[in-house]
Amino acid sequence: MSHGLVPTEPKYSPIQKRKIFRALRHSKAYLNT
Known part of the structure; x- marks a missing residue:
């Protein structure tokens, strides 16, 4: 249910x-x- 809310990647886009x-x-x- 994580639709971009909790990205597993360390790449946190602004x-x-x-x-x-x-x-x-x-x-x-x-x-x-």
Whole structure:
């Protein structure tokens, strides 16, 4: 179920990191709402 959220490769692309950060922020916002 890891769709790019937890890449097994040590290659952490800035785009992927941004995506994860955004998703985390969104989920946090939803939980805080």
